[in-house]
Amino acid sequence: MLDLEVVPERSLGCQNYEFILGMHFSQAVAIIQSQVGTIKNVQVLYSDQNLLNVDLIINISASGLRLIFDSVTQRLKAIEIFNMKLVRLRYCGICFNSPEILPSIEQIENSFGSTHPAVYDASKNSFALNFRGLTFYFHVDNKTQANLGNHGLSSLHFGQGNSPxxxxxxxxxxxxxxxxxxxxxxxxxxNKQLYVESATVIRNSSSTKGLRLNLFTEGSVRNLESCKQCFTRDILFGDNVQDIASSLGAPSRVFFKSEDKMKIHSPSAHKRVQRKSDFFYNYFTLGIDILFDARTQKVKKFILHTNFPGHYNFNIYHRCEFKLELHPDKNDQLNSNPVIVTAYSKWDSISSKLLEPSDNPVVLHRSSSTNCSNIFGSTFCYGYEDIIFEIMNNGFIASITFYSTSSQSVFSPWAGIQRNDKFNDFDIKLK
Structure with a gap:
């Protein structure tokens, strides 16, 4: 049984770990993975077709605990304990819920102090006792319901042993x-990491120049507390490894391409012999991959990830909050309405403005090297100018790839969506 400390409006945790309101989904997952054997029976719940309007939930059934994440920001919005019998809870170091201590109304008032009268919900036969940042729900039986009337709980006196x-x-x-x-x-x-507030794609009439990133991280200490530090960086095609490292710091991981199964889409691919491996700088907290040419050591591709559940790479990256502005009418860009693409755009709303009806996608199917099947299925890649849109079956954008059109860069534009460790430590359920 978990023994956890309750801090209203802040967190639920213990000495070894803490679920903090506002933390990112991946950080909560990392805590759970570090507590294998202690935190058991974990499921991820989400709506496959309504990803942005239904909360993303980590359900820990063995402990009666539910972590509720905002579906847009993917940050922890609320923590629900739906079975009080499966967990031991403390407040200010004093236990108020355990197999030996029942969380009655008197016990809650003794632990948390007085508050406003409880709010009765007749449709659910329950009442709620509200504190700032904390709500307790009590089930009302028929005998208690008859005594409630219109006076609220402040007028009730429960006999010994009869308190809800x-x-x-x-x-x-x-x-x-x-x-x-x-x-x-x-x-x-x-955690001394770099995060992206927003990313703007820098383009001219028909090609991409790079990305403008509004970033934030932990700043200098003031009055014994750290503060948030914000700044802007531009990363461009042709930047070398040192330029990127100076702008963004060391990557979360360096990935070397061992093979390129998509090179068949390049002209005369059989004539090209790659003696060195191109390599990626993976920035997981930015939701960005940067591909460097093996020969020149310069940037030739950017990949921006949306981190939607239901995708093969879900939970590896944070969502990149990008904005892409496209002008399909090259002859009259001033008067034509641009097509705005964000991490939340659906393909149906933008494809008719960009592509011909006859354009066919490349089907991309990921699978692990251990012959494990991909339970999420294939995605579809559509090319437009120097951009590749990777689209999920539900129409949401999984990633956007921008590749260099420089004549010095000779490679397949379809290559480079590399395999990563898949999210296989949880049961995935669709609502």
Whole structure:
């Protein structure tokens, strides 16, 4: 049984780990993976067709615990304990819920102090006791329901042994669970990493020049507390390894391409012999991959990831909040309406403005080297100018690839969506 400390409007955790409101989905997953054998029976719940309007949930059924993430920001919005019998809870070091201590109304008031009268919900036969950042829900039986009337719980006196006990509890930021939102990423969760606030694609009439990144990270210490530091960096095609490292720091991982199965799409691919391996700089917290040419050591490709659940690479990257502006009418860019593409755009809304109806996609199917099947299925890649859109079966963009059109760069534009470690430590369920 987990023994956890409750901190209203902040966190639920213990000495070894802490689930902090506002933390990114991948950080919560990392905690769970580090507690193998302690945190058990974990499932990820999401809506396959309605990814942006239904919360992303990590359900820890063995501990009666549910972590609720905002589907857009993918940050922890609320924590729900739906089975109080499966977990031991403390507040300010004092236990208020355990097999030996029932969380009755009197126990909650003794632990957390007085608050407003409880709010009764007749449709659910329950009432809620609200504190700032914390709500306790009690089930109402028929005898208690007859005594409620219109006076609320403040007028009730429960006999010894008859006091209702908490059936579930929610932890959040703000005054009510119904109106709570995921807070910004707490500085305690920065972990000295770099994060992207927004990314703008720098383009001319028909080609990409690079990316303008609005970044933030942990700044200098002021009054014994760290602060958020923001800055902007431009990364361009033709930048060398030193340029990128100076702008973005060391990558999360360096990936060397061992083979290129997509080179068949390049003209005269059989005549080309690659003696050295191109390599990626993977920036997981930015949601960006940068491909360098093996010969020149210069950037020739950018890949931006959206990190939607249901994709093979889900949970490897943070979502890159990019904005891409395209002008299909090259002859009259001033008067034509641009096509705006973001990480939340659906392919149906932009494809008719960019592509001919006869354009056919390249089908991309990922699988691991251990012959494990890809439960998420194939994705579809569409080319437009110097851009490749990778589209999921539900129409959402999985990634966007920008490749250099320089005559000095000789390679397949379709190559380079490299295999990564797949998200296989959880059961994935669709709502």
């Amino acid at each position: 006990v908490v059936s579930r509890m929610t932890l959040y930021c703000g005054n009510s669970f119904a109106e709570c939102k995921a807070p910004p990423l707490p500085i305690s969760c920065y």
